[in-house]
Amino acid sequence: MAVVWAEGPNNELELTGEVSGTWRLGRTGGTAVRVTAxxxxxxxxxxxxxxxxxxxxxxxxxxxxxxxxxLQVLF
Structure with a gap:
């Protein structure tokens, strides 16, 4: 599953494990950065x-x- 939001260059986050997926931030051009965790x-x-x-x-x-x-998010 890929989720896309925001404007600007594409930054892709791939999460691995039992609940895995790929999230893309941005909508212009190719992928500028690809991060896996x-x-x-x-x-x-x-x-x-x-x-x-x-x-x-x-x-x-x-x-x-x-x-x-x-990055840090208060849960």
Whole structure:
């Protein structure tokens, strides 16, 4: 399943594991950045708890990886 929202260059997030899927942010051109992470670890990272594994940059600008790793959402 792919979910698309927002304007701007495409940034793709692929979550792996039992609840997997691909989410694309942006609608212009090809994929600028592609990031992969385990779904449970990514949610742990978003909540501010240390994950067991990291986020992997599959393609694109390495600076974006740091931004993704620094994301935090209050649940």
């Amino acid at each position: 385990d779904e449970v670890d990514f949610c742990r990272r978003l909540s501010g708890r240390p994950p067991d594994t990291g986020v992997s940059l599959e393609a694109g600008d390495a600076d974006v990886l740091g931004l993704v790793e620094a």
